[in-house]
Amino acid sequence: MLTKAFFGLLHTLGYYSRYTSVLHHPGRITLAESFVLHFDDSETAFLEQSAVSFNYAIDYSLGYRQKAQYVVRLRGVEFLGNSGAAVLDGKVVVESVGEVSRLAKSEAFKEVSLLLPKQKKGIYTSVLHLPWAGQNNYHWFFDCLPRLYLVLENIKEPIKIIMRRDMAAYQLETLAFVAKAYPQAEVVYIGKHEKWQVEEFVLPSFVANAQSGYLPPDIGAWLRDKLWRGYGVQRGKHKKRIFISRANARTRRVLNEQALLPLLDRYGFEVVRAEELTYQQQVQLFYDAEAVIAPHGAGLTNLLFSEQCQVLELHPANLIKTHYFLLCKGLCFRYSAVVGTEGDKLENYTVDAQEVDKWLTSIAE
Structure with missing residues (x-):
């Protein structure tokens, strides 16, 4: 009692x-019922790289089961x-x-x-x-x-x-x-x-x-449709290429971002700071995006609103997260990653500009 x-x-x-x-x-x-996702060799290699960075605490290279x-x-x-x-x-x-x-x-x-x-x-x-x-x-x-x-x-x-x-x-x-x-x-x-x-x-x-940002196809389609309709997105005249900057963030910054900007400009990318846009503007922007480059961060959540997109995500070597790889897997988007140096205590790091250039060349072909 x-x-x-x-x-x-x-x-x-x-x-x-x-x-x-x-x-x-x-x-x-x-x-x-639950079901299992299957990955090709390159996807499995990326998932293994992620698992190593987390000391195998999460290891989707061994298989991914949707609950x-x-x-x-x-x-x-x-x-x-x-x-x-x-x-x-x-x-x-x-x-x-x-x-x-x-x-x-x-x-x-x-x-x-x-x-x-x-x-x-x-x-x-x-x-x-x-x-x-x-x-x-x-x-x-x-x-x-x-x-x-x-x-x-x-x-x-x-x-x-x-x-x-x-x-x-x-x-x-x-x-x-x-x-x-x-x-x-x-x-x-x-x-x-x-x-x-x-x-x-x-x-x-x-x-x-x-x-994981993976959503079963029926749920992903339902959510995308509801938000597209709610925000009144309209197809723009031209597709866009965007780079999501974390320059104003405290963590997960790409320390050599300034060195990347001329390269991104050459391939028609505009620099976007999501925090400066209304949410309707973010949804419309990503809906129109055909290519997105960004360091890992919550700004990539907006990929959910893209109609069709190619994605390059930047990661520190010691913390390779799978959220947006799996989101892209569910949306059938082409996903690539560039892994940079090990992050500091704030997860800030640098990336190899040549690797970014190689990806940019591939989407321009």
């Missing part, structure tokens, strides 16, 4: 130290406004936050913060995923929005999508674009210091794997 009261006090203060899984819950409905897609219908769920986690019987549901490793890394479930309970009737769902997607467009477009496909395409009853009003403007507007075509769905807003006890909660599985 004392233990129960103790945990009850911790939960009132927003602190959760235990977790549970609903992977085998009787309310689980499988919507699509099964499902929803789980749960009763008696508490939904936490400070984190986006679902709680069942006093334990955080792992599948509501991604995976156990994210539970371990995130303070969102362990901060002392008074959460005021509110009773809510009806059916609810959410793809709120904090702190990961707080201001990060990669996590928003790959960890959050794709999960709504599973709910909106399969749950026809009236359902409320829980969101926070203080999220980034592009997140609120893209959520509205996605929900617009589904009259059964309504967006409702939870406060940071609220805990909703909902009558029924539909929990969608995460779609993207760790360090």
Whole structure:
């Protein structure tokens, strides 16, 4: 009894130290089975290079399995406004936050913060995923929005999508674009210091794997179409070639970027700083892009909006990430990588201009 009261006090203060899984819950409905992606020799070589840089912590060269897609219908769920986690019987549901490793890394479930309970009737769902997607467009477009496909395409009853009003403007507007075509769905807003006890909660599985922007073809096509329509993209008269600069960023900068600029200019590339554009402008720009060069960073998330594109991604030798290689794999874009020197403590590095020139020559032929 004392233990129960103790945990009850911790939960009132927003602190959760235990977790549970609903992977085998009787309310689980499988919507699509898992499947395996296959890679050619050059793709496998790049994935092996990435695995080495991570000391094989993630090794997709051994195979890439797209997870099964499902929803789980749960009763008696508490939904936490400070984190986006679902709680069942006093334990955080792992599948509501991604995976156990994210539970371990995130303070969102362990901060002392008074959460005021509110009773809510009806059916609810959410793809709120904090702190990961707080201001990060990669996590928003790959960890959050794709999960709504599973709910909106399969749950026809009236359902409320829980969101926070203080999220980034592009997140609120893209959520509205996605929900617009589904009259059964309504967006409702939870406060940071609220805990909703909902009558029924539909929990969608995460779609993207760790360090992967790969989306199954049906989900990728659905998301691209909703955002193209929402932002009113129109085909421009001329295709563009763009270089995404991180010169103003603190991390992951290409230290010899200035030396690359004359080379890029010779091949018709314009320098873009994504942070200087509205999100509609970013979507339109990438829609029109036929070729993109960029150091690894969240700006490459916008490849999702390209109609058809060739991509050259720049990496430091000690941290070769696979997110956008796998995004391009799903979109059938031609992807290449140039691996530079080892990054410093801020992941800044230099690249070989001759290797960049070689790629530029290949796309000009």
